[in-house]
Amino acid sequence: xxxxxxxxxxxxxxxxxxxxxxxxxxxxxxxxxxxxxxxxxxxxxxxxxxxxxxxxxxxxxxxxxxxxxxxxxxxxxxxxxxxxxxxxxxxxxxxxxxxxxxxxxxxxxxxxxxxxxxxxxxxxxxxxxxxxxxxxxxxxxxxxxxxxx
Amino acid sequence: xxxxxxxxxxxxxxxxxxxxxxxxxxxxxxxxxxxxxxxxxxxxxxxxxxxxxxxxxxxxxxxxxxxxxxxxxxxxxxxxxxxxxxxxxxxxxxxxxxxxxxxxxxxxxxxxxxxxxxxxxxxxxxxxxxxxxxxxxxxxxxxxxxxxxxx
Amino acid sequence: xxxxxxxxxxxxxxxxxxxxxxxxxxxxxxxxxxxxxxxxxxxxxxxxxxxxxxxxxxxxxxxxxxxxxxxxxxxxxxxxxxxxxxxxxxxxxxxxxxxxxxxxxxxxxxxxxxxxxxxxxxxxxxxxxxxxxxxxxxxxxxxxxxxxxxxxxxxxxxxxxxxxxxxxxxxxxxxxxxxxxxxxxxxxxxxxxxxxxxxxxxxxxxxxxxxxxxxxxxxxxxxxxxxxxxxxxx
Numbered sequence: 001x002x003x004x005x006x007x008x009x010x011x012x013x014x015x016x017x018x019x020x021x022x023x024x025x026x027x028x029x030x031x032x033x034x035x036x037x038x039x040x041x042x043x044x045x046x047x048x049x050x051x052x053x054x055x056x057x058x059x060x061x062x063x064x065x066x067x068x069x070x071x072x073x074x075x076x077x078x079x080x081x082x083x084x085x086x087x088x089x090x091x092x093x094x095x096x097x098x099x100x101x102x103x104x105x106x107x108x109x110x111x112x113x114x115x116x117x118x119x120x121x122x123x124x125x126x127x128x129x130x131x132x133x134x135x136x137x138x139x140x141x142x143x144x145x146x147x148x149x
Numbered sequence: 150x151x152x153x154x155x156x157x158x159x160x161x162x163x164x165x166x167x168x169x170x171x172x173x174x175x176x177x178x179x180x181x182x183x184x185x186x187x188x189x190x191x192x193x194x195x196x197x198x199x200x201x202x203x204x205x206x207x208x209x210x211x212x213x214x215x216x217x218x219x220x221x222x223x224x225x226x227x228x229x230x231x232x233x234x235x236x237x238x239x240x241x242x243x244x245x246x247x248x249x250x251x252x253x254x255x256x257x258x259x260x261x262x263x264x265x266x267x268x269x270x271x272x273x274x275x276x277x278x279x280x281x282x283x284x285x286x287x288x289x290x291x292x293x294x295x296x297x298x299x300x
Numbered sequence: 301x302x303x304x305x306x307x308x309x310x311x312x313x314x315x316x317x318x319x320x321x322x323x324x325x326x327x328x329x330x331x332x333x334x335x336x337x338x339x340x341x342x343x344x345x346x347x348x349x350x351x352x353x354x355x356x357x358x359x360x361x362x363x364x365x366x367x368x369x370x371x372x373x374x375x376x377x378x379x380x381x382x383x384x385x386x387x388x389x390x391x392x393x394x395x396x397x398x399x400x401x402x403x404x405x406x407x408x409x410x411x412x413x414x415x416x417x418x419x420x421x422x423x424x425x426x427x428x429x430x431x432x433x434x435x436x437x438x439x440x441x442x443x444x445x446x447x448x449x450x451x452x453x454x455x456x457x458x459x460x461x462x463x464x465x466x467x468x469x470x471x472x473x474x475x476x477x478x479x480x481x482x483x484x485x486x487x488x489x490x491x492x493x494x495x496x497x498x499x500x501x502x503x504x505x506x507x508x509x510x511x512x513x514x515x516x517x518x519x520x521x522x523x524x525x526x527x528x529x530x531x532x533x534x
Contacts, residue, residue, distance in 0.1 A: 202382070204410065260390075
């Protein structure tokens, strides 16, 4: 009674990375699916630029820490015997940038890691996660990390 | 002195009453006719139902002849727009506005309007009342404020 | 920090006017930000046009701080309330030194007042524009219609329909004696085709002429383009 594997169609996968453990797990997850399907993984780190600065402002500190996050993602991929493509973006809002990027690259799937955050005592899905789940045209996987006590 | 007051809330009505009892010629303007209930029975001034940002209304009440114009509605933007109309279009020599937003209040004061920010003044006064050593002393502080204002 | 060559335009008010303006400006490759108070409306615009929306009150300094109004080249205040448009322009100019402000005017009676304000560079009133068209349709109109005031320079853009008995009918533009600092920019003929005129362009009856002039030269320009030829005595 085997139904078709829903992950079989996922060839190109986009993973937003912010350096959090959850986002690195998302990279690992994406690599495993992509390897199985002979696909591709894009890791994207978005630098949010305040509106007081032009979008193409030279933000070298943010850029170098962003590069660091991408290097970290590449290491995770290597551990899973896979090679990914990293990209650094500057945008006003990360959510919009990720959805735009997913549309431009025509990816089949976005895998997103999210930490369990309860700033007001109650779990709240982050603004970025909410936006991507709502607006992305492709499939979205949300990898929520276990609750840390 | 001929005074036009825009906005007949508690502040506008209290102000109208003050000017009226001091023997001035007062006109109170409010878009809502039920607002005039805040005025006392023996108020001798005029009331007019209308929007104080409407040039036609201001023309009708002969704002040009007024010596002072005060806007005290709940809308900061309405208050400063009417005040600037009174000043620039009708040449009223003295115009004043209540502005709740402290930043906007300061800006319009710097631009030459007479403005007051009630929130800042109230906060300062409430602090003095709280700091008074006893309830009696607090009442005395309030009475002193009013006396001070009358001088 | 690199400076962006793109012009940064802030729109206060994301209603119909603000939305369509934003859409046009984005398509024209300007950097655009819409400040809209209503969360639902703000979200609707973001869904349509992307992350070019800031939810907040365009009359508040703190919102302009976030919007980066200090580096904006232009602010367009196009809400449905004149007082909000006025305050948005004043805050932008006084506190953030925006180069140019444009205010939408809802009540046409406010136009003269808005022109008195230093913080409003240009006023745009749909009502006045439509009124001008109605007046223009009336055969008896011997007016010149003001389209736009270019504040600061004292110049304005005006429209004139050339009457049949005008002295300039049949004459080339180079022969028309225009007042100081006045210029004919566009001639729209009977066929509705706009033409940038050359000195040899011939003016016909019923042509629509768009000209730039000084406010104080309006009457002279009207004379030059609309009055009948002087009567010659033999």
